[in-house]
Amino acid sequence: MGLAKRIIPCLDVDNGRVVKGVNFVGIRDAGDPVEIARRYNEQGADEITFLDITASHEGRDTTVHTVEQIAEQVFIPLTVGGGIRSVEDIRTMLNAGADKVSINTAAIHNPELVQQASERFGAQCIVVAIDAKRVADVDGAPRWEIFTHGGRKPTGIDAVAWAVKMADLGAGEILLTSMDRDGTRNGFELGVTRAITDAVDIPVIASGGVGNLDHLVAGILEGGADAVLAASIFHFGEYTVPEAKAYMAARGIEVRT
Amino acid sequence: MSETVAVIDYGMGNLHSVASALQHVGAGRVLVTHDADQIRAADRVVFPGVGAIRDCMAEIRRLRCDELLQLALIEQRKPVLAICVGMQALLSRSEENGGVDCLDIVPGTVRHFGQPLVDAGGQRLKVPHMGWNEVRQVGQHPLWQGIPDASRFYFVHSYYVTAADRSLLAGAVDYGVSADAALARNNLFAVQFHPEKSHTAGLQLLRNFLAWSPPC
Numbered sequence: 362m363g364l365a366k367r368i369i370p371c372l373d374v375d376n377g378r379v380v381k382g383v384n385f386v387g388i389r390d391a392g393d394p395v396e397i398a399r400r401y402n403e404q405g406a407d408e409i410t411f412l413d414i415t416a417s418h419e420g421r422d423t424t425v426h427t428v429e430q431i432a433e434q435v436f437i438p439l440t441v442g443g444g445i446r447s448v449e450d451i452r453t454m455l456n457a458g459a460d461k462v463s464i465n466t467a468a469i470h471n472p473e474l475v476q477q478a479s480e481r482f483g484a485q486c487i488v489v490a491i492d493a494k495r496v497a498d499v500d501g502a503p504r505w506e507i508f509t510h511g512g513r514k515p516t517g518i519d520a521v522a523w524a525v526k527m528a529d530l531g532a533g534e535i536l537l538t539s540m541d542r543d544g545t546r547n548g549f550e551l552g553v554t555r556a557i558t559d560a561v562d563i564p565v566i567a568s569g570g571v572g573n574l575d576h577l578v579a580g581i582l583e584g585g586a587d588a589v590l591a592a593s594i595f596h597f598g599e600y601t602v603p604e605a606k607a608y609m610a611a612r613g614i615e616v617r618t
Numbered sequence: 619m620s621e622t623v624a625v626i627d628y629g630m631g632n633l634h635s636v637a638s639a640l641q642h643v644g645a646g647r648v649l650v651t652h653d654a655d656q657i658r659a660a661d662r663v664v665f666p667g668v669g670a671i672r673d674c675m676a677e678i679r680r681l682r683c684d685e686l687l688q689l690a691l692i693e694q695r696k697p698v699l700a701i702c703v704g705m706q707a708l709l710s711r712s713e714e715n716g717g718v719d720c721l722d723i724v725p726g727t728v729r730h731f732g733q734p735l736v737d738a739g740g741q742r743l744k745v746p747h748m749g750w751n752e753v754r755q756v757g758q759h760p761l762w763q764g765i766p767d768a769s770r771f772y773f774v775h776s777y778y779v780t781a782a783d784r785s786l787l788a789g790a791v792d793y794g795v796s797a798d799a800a801l802a803r804n805n806l807f808a809v810q811f812h813p814e815k816s817h818t819a820g821l822q823l824l825r826n827f828l829a830w831s832p833p834c
Binding site: 365367429432436437455457458480482485534561562563565587588 | 744770
């Protein structure tokens with residue numbers, strides 16, 4: 362027995378409310394991230410990711426307050442991402458109670474931020490989020506590029522090479538989202554997941570496209586991911602975290618029960 | 619229940635979680651502080667830590683937290699719980715940052731997991747060692763009370779501890795190597811994992827720490 366593969370429910374939060382809507386079996390949509398985080402904690406989630414999609418500057422204060430409240434009541438690791446642009450932003454989130462901070466677009470504009478943050482706060486709390494999309498094959502081999510703006514804007518950066526660079530600069534973990542699959546419920550893009558998990562020595566979280574429990578299993582067994590992130594399958598009460606773990610365990614995946 | 623727990627704050631990382639977890643399991647008063655008087659007066663001391671060891675050691679020494687820790691451990695003989703980099707700082711020396719001398723309170727070394735790291739079955743292991751792993755309890759200790767052997771705790775570290783005196787080992791974790799997950803000596807208990815992030819098992823360990831009266 363060894364390290365368990367992790368299941369990470371993700372909350373998309375706008376101005377202090379979970380926006381994708383959450384409907385646990387028998388419980389009405391709360392929309393309150395603190396309530397929802399607490400419930401996932403009780404269900405045995407291994408971590409929680411909090412993705413802040415608040416656009417306004419004023420709304421950021423709400424986010425900090427929400428993170429503080431979650432950290433007071435949830436005793437599993439909490440990752441906060443969305444809108445992190447500076448060492449100061451990272452400090453603010455860590456002080457509010459986040460255990461890890463996820464950097465996405467800012468790493469593209471300023472890769473040194475990853476290095477500075479890792480040296481200052483330790484690699485263990487610096488997650489680099491990569492939004493990848495499949496582009497034209499090169500010499501018959503598949504290729505994925507990094508896209509920003511919710512998958513609309515190409516950057517020309519090769520996703521696998523970028524993951525390696527981020528690990529070299531001191532990222533402690535990669536959060537890999539397939540923009541081709543996000544929201545489709547067709548399962549993870551296993552090609553890019555496998556390419557990146559093979560290329561880096563740091564843990565990789567697979568994200569984007571989970572529609573059923575077989576997708577979680579494939580992310581681990583075929584994609585080689587160390588953790589799987591999902592939102593809607595848990596939010597809408599289709600599956601609970603314990604059901605997901607039991608399903609994975611039955612297929613030989615080590616999970617924390 | 620009017621006891622005071624001092625969480626030593628040497629400015630490295632977020633101690634909010636440690637404090638709120640202690641509060642959650644019924645600590646009377648939790649002070650996150652590097653104030654000498656407060657630490658001296660506290661009934662129990664928690665020595666946490668995150669980040670890189672060189673910066674941690676520099677701040678520990680600058681704020682004289684090393685002296686306060688020695689005082690609590692040796693003269694006052696108060697219960698002390700060291701967590702993660704707090705544990706690593708107790709050893710003699712760490713390989714991190716090109717080699718850093720630590721407090722030498724517990725003789726031994728802190729080494730990098732190394733690459734390539736593989737498990738017993740030859741599978742490649744990622745570093746940092748990040749996530750929930752099983753802790754094999756070694757011997758009986760009041761801090762393990764009510765926690766089943768091989769319970770999973772949350773780890774996140776790239777360097778691991780090996781105490782020179784193997785009789786201090788209270789818990790071990792396998793990750794390519796066998797690493798010291800917990801060390802115990804008199805009124806000191808040190809853990810590599812994060813009890814404050816380890817849900818039920820971790821909260822039980824903190825509860826046990828608050829109830830612990832080590833023999834004088």
